[in-house]
Amino acid sequence: MSVRRWMAAVCGVITAVAVTAVPVHAANPIITSIYTADPAPLVVGNTMYIYAGRDEAPTGTNNFVMREWHVLSSTDATNWTHHGARANIATFPWAGADAWASEVEPRNGKFYWYTSVNGNGPGWMNIGVAVGDSPLGPFTDAKGGPLISDSTPNSSGLNIDPTVFVDDDGQAYMYWGGYWGARAVRLASNMIDTVGSVVTPTGLTNFWEAPWMFKRNGLYYMMYAANDTSGCVTNSNYACQRYATATNPLGPWTHRGIVLGQVSSTTNHAGIVEFNGQWYLVYHTADAPGGGNFRRSVAVDRLYFNADGTIQRVIPTTGGGGSGTNIAPSATASTSHVAAWESLAAINNGGTPANSQDRSNLAYGNWPQQGTQWIEYQWPTARSINKSSVYWFDDNQGIDLPASCQLQYWNGSSYVNIPGCGVAGNTENVINFTAVSTTRLRLQMTSRTGLSTGVLEWKAFQP
Incomplete structure (x- = not known):
């Protein structure tokens, strides 16, 4: 049994065994x-x-x-x-x-x-x-x-x-x-x-x-x-x-x-x-x-x-x-820009952020770029996707929570918007939507004035 550093104190012994399924x-x-x-x-x-x-x-x-x-x-x-x-x-x-x-x-x-x-x-x-x-x-x-x-x-x-x-x-x-x-x-x-x-x-x-x-x-x-x-x-x-x-x-x-x-x-x-x-x-x-x-x-x-x-x-x-498997780790990631001291690998390396300032599993940031930047996942064959979540990076310096964001999927000829992108800090911002079949999923991030944006983990779920 998994024990961290505590000793268990348990009282009593049961004698009956339940059998109802x-x-x-x-x-x-x-x-x-x-x-x-x-x-x-x-x-x-x-x-x-x-x-x-x-x-x-x-x-x-x-x-x-x-x-x-x-x-x-x-x-x-x-x-x-x-x-x-x-x-x-x-x-x-x-x-x-x-x-x-x-x-x-x-x-x-x-x-x-x-x-x-x-x-x-x-x-x-x-x-x-x-x-x-x-x-x-x-x-x-x-x-x-x-x-x-x-x-x-x-x-x-x-x-x-x-x-x-x-x-x-x-x-x-x-x-x-x-x-x-x-x-x-x-x-x-x-x-x-x-x-x-x-x-x-x-x-x-x-x-x-x-x-x-x-x-x-x-x-x-x-x-x-x-x-x-x-x-x-x-x-x-x-x-x-x-x-x-x-x-x-x-x-x-x-x-x-x-x-x-x-x-x-x-x-x-x-x-x-x-x-x-x-x-x-x-x-x-x-x-x-x-x-x-x-x-x-x-x-x-x-x-x-x-x-x-x-x-x-x-x-x-x-x-x-x-009901859902995160397929982001199997995707190839790309971006419009990543700062030299940050890492694109952070977005799908399986980290579990403690908060938006947590750098323990790497962080992606696009400083000094401003305005709208993007990160993207690509798979070699089409995947069915019906949910996504993003955990934003905020270093309390030049990278801050975005002013807005937009999730998009590639329909074979153009990017199509998926509504419902959230920009809250210290949490996973989850988007549920009708399943789409695509080889590419893109997340656009529009920065606050004078600031850049960043991501600690971005997930994409296959139903």
């Missing part, structure tokens, strides 16, 4: 009837399942209150069914509290649920494993005690966030860890015992917690939460999702970049899965009504790979993974 709306967050966190996706046949902890902290509580794990499912990654709690602290008779991050892995016709849970004995967090005959259980304790605990030689400083991967040769591996302590170990074929020594993976630059392992085209990928301020986040109380690749499941790993930048919650915990020929990123934010750092909610967005196997940065959307 309830349809939920197709939007990000994908469920708002309860708060959910630390999602782990799993594809079984034509269904994607998401296993997530439930945040139960009352408003104003600055600790995690988590006592049960819930399951959601979908056959289209857009419309979701909530199956309620399918495991809880009482699933593990030896456990005491803290139903933190978990993941389910199928093998031998069964489904093994690896969890972060607080044991009754010495040590703060342990990793337990439950087993069921279907993705929805019922699940029971598979081992009668922790799989990993503080007494495990070379265990992490915080034994949380298990991710399990079964390779093509049948060998299973588990990765976990917090407080900068990534760990890995082989699992026995019974999936409830370890084989050999716990190892410390190398090359996971700025690892903090929340590893996620998968394989694509013969290459191993490890995504994980980091909290450095070297392009990751603006404040180390937050986290981003970095990733590394390797040709061996135990590394060594080579850092490749950022999958997901800073989100609205301080914690950042995610999983990646391929479903119906499309890749998805499943993560959590604080975006649900009444949400917060201890009242988080699961979201889903599409994820794209470049031709060389690197991952394109995902920009969080509201409206669901099936």
Whole structure:
């Protein structure tokens, strides 16, 4: 489970498990009837399942209150069914509290649920494993005690966030860890015992917690939460999702970049899965009504790979993974003018500005030009676009918020105006419109008298 720097105080143990399946709306967050966190996706046949902890902290509580794990499912990654709690602290008779991050892995016709849970004995967090005959259980304790605990030689400083991967040769591996302590170990074929020594993976630059392992085209990928301020986040109380690749499941790993930048919650915990020929990123934010750092909610967005196997940065959307994907990172950007000390790359590099003065992810500015300037996205083939947003740059010097702006699309022979462009500072100015098919999207910016204009991030959404 993703923890920033707080210790959780949780009271009580639940003994009942809900079984009623309830349809939920197709939007990000994908469920708002309860708060959910630390999602782990799993594809079984034509269904994607998401296993997530439930945040139960009352408003104003600055600790995690988590006592049960819930399951959601979908056959289209857009419309979701909530199956309620399918495991809880009482699933593990030896456990005491803290139903933190978990993941389910199928093998031998069964489904093994690896969890972060607080044991009754010495040590703060342990990793337990439950087993069921279907993705929805019922699940029971598979081992009668922790799989990993503080007494495990070379265990992490915080034994949380298990991710399990079964390779093509049948060998299973588990990765976990917090407080900068990534760990890995082989699992026995019974999936409830370890084989050999716990190892410390190398090359996971700025690892903090929340590893996620998968394989694509013969290459191993490890995504994980980091909290450095070297392009990751603006404040180390937050986290981003970095990733590394390797040709061996135990590394060594080579850092490749950022999958997901800073989100609205301080914690950042995610999983990646391929479903119906499309890749998805499943993560959590604080975006649900009444949400917060201890009242988080699961979201889903599409994820794209470049031709060389690197991952394109995902920009969080509201409206669901099936309802809108920011395609600006895949566009070629151009401009009428960019200042020598600013960067055109800023406009679609996936930054999440804290305010209009935030330069942490680069900034575009067109000083000393005045009047009307423009920036433009171009794609090699026509794209359907129905929403755009712009976060304006204001350095309190020569660059200021524009007097006005105009969004336009190319119809094959000329630019056509799209109404509704906003110029507010310290926020995303969102424009929704009827979908257009185009290879070019242009944003015109008309400056205030004597000033120039700038942009921190400009998004274009494909429905």
